[in-house]
Amino acid sequence: MLLLFALMYSYQIVYMFVAFKTKKSKKPLMENVHSSKYAIIIAARNEELVIGQLIKSIKNQKYPKELIDVFVVADNCTDDTAKIAEQAGAIVRERFDKSIIGKGYALDYMIKIIEREYSSRKYEGYFVFDADNLLDENYIEEMNKTFNQGYRVITSYRNSKNYDQNWISAGYALWFLHEAEYLNLPRMVLNTSCAISGTGFLVHVDLIKASGGWIHHLLTEDIEFSVSQIIKGEKIGYCRNAMFYDEQPVTFEQSWHQRLRWAKGFYQVFAKYGSSLLRNTFRGQHNRFSCFDMTMTIMPAMLISSISMMVNGSFYLVGFFDGKEIIHATTKVLLNSFGWYYGILFTVGFITTLTEWKKIHCSGWKKIAYTITFPFFMFTYIPISIVALFKKVEWKPIAHTVVKSLDDVR
Template sequence: MTLATQITNWIILGVLVICFAYQAIYWLFLYIKKDKPHKEVKEHRFAVLIAARNEEAVIGQLIESIKMQKYPAELIDTYIVADNCDDSTAEVARSKGAVVYERFNKVKVGKGYALNYLLNNMEEDGLNDYDGYFVFDADNLLEKNYIKEMNQTFCDGYRVITSYRNTKNFGSNWLTSGYGLWFLHEAQWLNRARMLCGSSCAVSGTGFFFSREILERMGEWNCYLLTEDIEFTVSQILQGEKIGYNKNAVFYDEQPEKFVQSWHQRERWVKGYQQVFQKYGKQIAKGIFKEKNFSCFDMTMSIWPAFFVTAFTIAASLALIIIGILADQDISFVLYNAGLNFLKTYGLMALLGAYTVFTEWKRIRAGAGKKMLSIITFPAFMFTFAPIAFVALAKKVEWKPIEHHCTVHLSQLHINE
């Protein structure tokens, strides 16, 4: 049993090195590479696109933060698709000055369908005189220099751009802080490093930009999978697009505070990842092995290996325990090894959480105590992905809306500054 356990450990270590060693190089890039200077800045005309479903509590604050941008107001227009709403989302958005289209379709459900409906209606109404489009969720808030910063990166030549995803309810509980730390890690460790080393970044749900040229190439918004952001990212990379990132374009997102909602959301993510690789798997494999496209490899490693390594570790430990019991062998070493692997994983995740907390300390909107507590609870948040993933891969998952109740204004996030 000892030999079998040691072989299992070596297999796990080998997989981890193959899948994640390159991210250690990413970390080095954060400290040895400098941001390239921006090119000459030119002001562009933008449309802000927001798909909202029963978001009357938060949609007004987002529109207000758009109006507060340090960018010419006449160059920004806001469009809302009130998607299957039975509240006052449309009325609130109109009262704040947004152009609103209402959509009622219980069959084609999801953000991708809503965005396509919105863009098609804008096109039919002649509202297409824009250089590019921003996509936000209704619960988001933008820092005042957001569009100005993103315009600079657009002027640098990037036609798809993502941004710094912060959390407006970070300190609510272990779930919101867990989400918050992961998105900060994704923004600063992964996307910023990708930007520095010249690789493609990844769009993460909301807070991103695409140019008019990208939309024209797509024909229409045609990303309808459960994770339309990952589908959009992968489809653009496969077409040779390099997605940019702006670390100074900061927006705030509201995270689920209830475990049931968090379970449904992350279940959708996992099922969406599966859908993306079912649809684009052959093209991704071709990109990795034939075309030597590093970004295809990077996107694959960022999504699947952590789950499979966790699943393999759990399955291998259980198998060794069952075999040991059936063969009447001493399984104390197997149990010891399983516990040790758990502690090692917990420690590594806590270390990742601590690094993120301390490097992004000033930007995290929570008290010092809650920031420190998040380091301890972050591994627990990550561990819950394992059972969610197992269930998601074995069942049919449908898109479900997330309720938003955090009605803070941008000024309240800066109250202690």
């Protein structure tokens, strides 16, 4: 299994070398950049604690204020989210629908309101954020530069508000940093397609209009959107100079439920789009490598790993009845497998921590400690991937309680 995975994912080693080289080079400054008009959409459910800080960070952007409008859809809220968002300067609409729930439905609800009531403002793109996000003051300016390069979908650099809380929040944050700089950055450099990840992205209005709104409603609507666009031939861009921060879960219960939804969502996307991705990989006319890359992204690799370990475990049990030789051999295989997987994941975390050291807002000893615990965080995906295969999973909100300004995070 290790050799099989090494073959399937070997191209990501090339990604790492491309990322190293790109980080050392200086990108030339763009001139004559057109300042586009944007609508910022925030889907929020009971986010009264954090939404004010997000809107404040938007209002503090170094970008023409008249070209930014903030829209908040207070989705099935029972608190003062709508009131606080309106006081902060956002255009707010409340949505109450307990039968059709999920971020995708909330986004579609607000997009249709914008198209119906604010079409005269002629927005060129929609930004999408979660209520717990915070934006660097240059965020929109930098995203606009990439938008000017012709990209119609753009993702950005995802940092964390609470990296230093514990090994769980750090595990999330470290993976998102790796995803940004060692997956999306080399994809951008090699002119293949990146992928959006949950929040912090920009979409051209023409793509939304062509689809008839936001039509992606699987449990992982972000990767579904990415895959569907890549299959159609769209190349998703990445803006590494546009940094935003979000809050990560800190309890294992929260983390379990969230990643269970992600795992189930990846299965759903693979079931719906897997055949199209594979067909485009071998016989497509555009984005062939990107389709292969997305296949590797959504392929249930963790499930395959889990099955492999279960098979090895069954041999171990057989050894109790048929002799010590099987126990000895299986134990050696299991320990070797664990060692290799830990070593690979540690290397991924170590390299990411080292290169992003100054951008990780955390004490030095915690950065080192959480690099050591990062593989264990990733190992917890194994039981999650198995449970997600059989369990019915529904979208559930996660409470955000880290109330910080941009200065507090820094």
